Amino acid sequence: MKFDCEIEINLPVARVVELFDNPENLKHWQPGLLSFEHISGTPGHPGAKSRLKFQMGKREIEMIETITVRNLPREFSGTYEAKGVYNEVKNFFTPVGGNKTIYKTENEFRFSGFMKIIGFIMPGTFRKESMKYLIRFKEFAEKQT
Numbered sequence: 001m002k003f004d005c006e007i008e009i010n011l012p013v014a015r016v017v018e019l020f021d022n023p024e025n026l027k028h029w030q031p032g033l034l035s036f037e038h039i040s041g042t043p044g045h046p047g048a049k050s051r052l053k054f055q056m057g058k059r060e061i062e063m064i065e066t067i068t069v070r071n072l073p074r075e076f077s078g079t080y081e082a083k084g085v086y087n088e089v090k091n092f093f094t095p096v097g098g099n100k101t102i103y104k105t106e107n108e109f110r111f112s113g114f115m116k117i118i119g120f121i122m123p124g125t126f127r128k129e130s131m132k133y134l135i136r137f138k139e140f141a142e143k144q145t
Contacts, residue, residue: 002108003107003130004104004105005134006102006104006134007131007135007137008096008103008138009100009101009102009103009142010099011101011142012095012098012101013073013094013095015141015144017072017073017093019137019140019141020093020103020137021044021072021076025140028140029133029136029140031133031136032054032055033054034055034060035052035053036050037050037051037052038050039051045067045070046067046068046070047066047067048066048067049064049065050065051063051064051065052080062082063080063081065078066078069090072093073093074092074094075091075093076093077091085109085110086109088108089107090107091103091104091105092104092105103134105134
């Protein structure tokens with residue numbers, strides 16, 4: 001399943017990328033994040049791996065992030081693997097004028113096992129959840145000024 005999400009942030013691209021690129025900020029805009037642990041590689045650079053744990057309802061979900069592209073301020077991309085779900089996310093930051101930024105994500109989800117059924121029955125849920133992250137990031141970023 002592939003889809004894009006996009007939002008306009010009322011901040012210059014340099015500030016948006018600065019906030020996005022700081023792992024300490026994840027807790028402010030990623031709902032349910034319990035922990036972020038660097039595992040290997042140079043933090044924030046291609047090949048780096050990190051373990052993220054989330055509370056989703058009554059379940060705790062663990063995923064492994066692998067950074068695939070770091071071309072900031074333009075792009076930051078990676079893969080996220082959890083039980084039954086493989087997610088590739090490409091994040092793009094485009095300046096609009098001097099004081100606004102378009103934050104766009106290209107998302108691809110692949111499912112296995114039981115998650116294939118969930119992905120088939122509820123594809124809109126994944127799009128909605130992905131958009132929620134963009135909205136929360138925008139709200140967090142704009143409050144930092």
